[in-house]
Amino acid sequence: MSAKANQEDRIADCGDFPRTILIDTTSFCNLTCSMCGHKTMSRKRGNMDMDLYRKIIDEIAEVDKNIRIWLIFFGDPFVIKKTTLFPMIKYAKEKGLTDVVLNSNGNLMDEEAADKLIDSDLDAIYFGVDAFKKETYEKYRVGGDYDTVIKNIQYLLKQKKEKQIEHPKVFVQFVEMEGNKAEVKDFTEFWKKQGVVVKIRPMVSWAGLVEAPNLKDTNQERHPCHWVMQTMSVSNEGKVVLCAVDVDARFIAGDINKESIKDVWKGKLKEIRNLHLEKKFNLLPHPCKDCLDWQAACAEFVEEK
Numbered sequence: 001m002s003a004k005a006n007q008e009d010r011i012a013d014c015g016d017f018p019r020t021i022l023i024d025t026t027s028f029c030n031l032t033c034s035m036c037g038h039k040t041m042s043r044k045r046g047n048m049d050m051d052l053y054r055k056i057i058d059e060i061a062e063v064d065k066n067i068r069i070w071l072i073f074f075g076d077p078f079v080i081k082k083t084t085l086f087p088m089i090k091y092a093k094e095k096g097l098t099d100v101v102l103n104s105n106g107n108l109m110d111e112e113a114a115d116k117l118i119d120s121d122l123d124a125i126y127f128g129v130d131a132f133k134k135e136t137y138e139k140y141r142v143g144g145d146y147d148t149v150i151k152n153i154q155y156l157l158k159q160k161k162e163k164q165i166e167h168p169k170v171f172v173q174f175v176e177m178e179g180n181k182a183e184v185k186d187f188t189e190f191w192k193k194q195g196v197v198v199k200i201r202p203m204v205s206w207a208g209l210v211e212a213p214n215l216k217d218t219n220q221e222r223h224p225c226h227w228v229m230q231t232m233s234v235s236n237e238g239k240v241v242l243c244a245v246d247v248d249a250r251f252i253a254g255d256i257n258k259e260s261i262k263d264v265w266k267g268k269l270k271e272i273r274n275l276h277l278e279k280k281f282n283l284l285p286h287p288c289k290d291c292l293d294w295q296a297a298c299a300e301f302v303e304e305k
Contacts, residue, residue, distance in 0.1 A: 010297075011224040013273050017063050018232040018265055022244055023056060024048060024073035025088055026080045027236045031105055031143040035130075035177060035203055035210060043249045047080055048236045052257060053088055056234065059261050061095035068099040073233050074247040078108035081116075089120040099123050102168075105141060106149040114156040122168040126199065127153055130175050132183035132190060139179060157194060170196040171301075177203050178213065192304045201299035207245045207287040215292035224276035225294035232265060240264045242272070242285070245293045251285050 027045045060067050069092060071077055077085050092100045102117075106127040109117070117125065129149060131137035137146040157170060172191045174184060188198045205212035227244040234240055234256055235249055242251035253272075254264030275283050282289065 010226045011229050013277060014230045016266060017262055018067070018230060020068040020070065020231040021056070021060065021261070022070040022073040022231065022233040023053065024075065024234060024236040025053065025071050025077060025084065026075040027073070028079045029074075029076045029105075030079060030108055031076070031141055033105075033142055033144075034140050035175060035212075036206070040209060041074070041248055043235070044237070045075075046236045047084065048238075050084060050087070052238050053084075054091060056256060056261065057092050057095050057097070061097060063262065065096045066098050068101060069097055070101050070103060072103050073235065073244075075236075076104050076108065077102050078104055078113055081108065081113045086116050086120055089122050093121045101125065103128070105144055106152050107144050109152045109156070111152075111155055114152065114159060117156065117168060118159055118163065118165065120168075124167075124169040124171065125156075126171040126173055128173045128175070129153075129187075130173070130177075131180050132187040136180050136183060140175075140177070153196075154194065157196065161195075171199050172196050173199040173201065175201055175203050176214075188302055192302065195304065198302040199299050200302065202296040204245055204293045204296045205291075206247050207242075207250070207291045207293060209248065212292070212296070215295050222279070222281055222294065224273075225288075225291075226297035227293075228269075228276055228288065229273055232261065232269070240269070242288055245291070246287065250287050 026047045028047070060069065071088055089100060100123050102122060102125045104125065104127055106129070127149070129137065130140050131146070134146040137144065153170070153172065174187050176184060184200060188200070191198045202214050203212045205215060225243065231244050232240060233244050233246065238255055238257040239249055239252050240254040240256060241249045242253065253268040256264065272284065272288065275281070
């Protein structure tokens with residue numbers, strides 16, 4: 001498939017159900033990263049109730065077990081490692097879901113949690129590291145410890161190798177910014193040798209919550225946003241927000257406590273998708289109308305051949 005064809009597929013309306021669903025199992029995070037809007041988030045932080053979570057998973061399992069499920073939206077899943085995280089993974093896998101994924105900064109994934117991950121049959125985990133040098137890491141991942149993160153990821157990889165298992169597939173992410181872009185090559189080579197997939201992606205502004213200088217060039221023609229067209233994000237309270245970068249829940253499309261995923265997807269979110277397809281961007285609601293993050297809904301993946 002050509003790059004153009006792949007791009008067209010990514011920004012097409014995926015139909016009656018989202019291809020990817022981000023579930024805000026917890027909206028708490030242990031870091032205050034400089035490129036992240038979490039530290040100024042105004043919506044109430046909390047953990048998702050298990051009954052609500054089961055309702056979401058049950059509907060997904062009934063519609064399509066191959067939908068990608070991120071068990072995090074805008075927090076860090078290991079905040080709830082001693083309470084609901086592993087029961088949530090277990091429930092999703094018992095329902096037959098085939099693409100259950102976590103995203104984490106890796107600081108709270110100790111050896112006990114890593115061992116549980118391996119036993120959980122989780123499909124994949126992404127670690128946000130964003131630096132090759134310790135001093136660069138601490139500049140961006142405020143409150144994190146570089147050595148701890150490296151140790152934690154390497155422990156998980158070691159346990160996988162010893163047990164000769166494929167899951168969870170491990171990705172290490174690098175958000176490219178002005179102060180770290182010189183480290184992309186070293187970062188990529190280091191992690192390739194560890195046997196993980198390297199994900200390199202542009203910085204986002206979280207729909208205007210932080211400065212993203214890479215998004216100032218708007219000369220290119222605006223096209224439909226991948227996150228709007230194909231993903232759904234559900235807050236810990238069950239509110240469906242505009243998209244994957246509407247972390248402050250500035251637009252509420254529905255409430256999964258009272259509605260089905262399918263009904264919400266075919267309601268207000270469908271209206272927004274239609275505006276994107278018709279290129280009527282001036283009629284979009286806030287923060288979508290002026291958001292530049294559609295330019296950053298992409299990534300490069302590199303792994304050892």
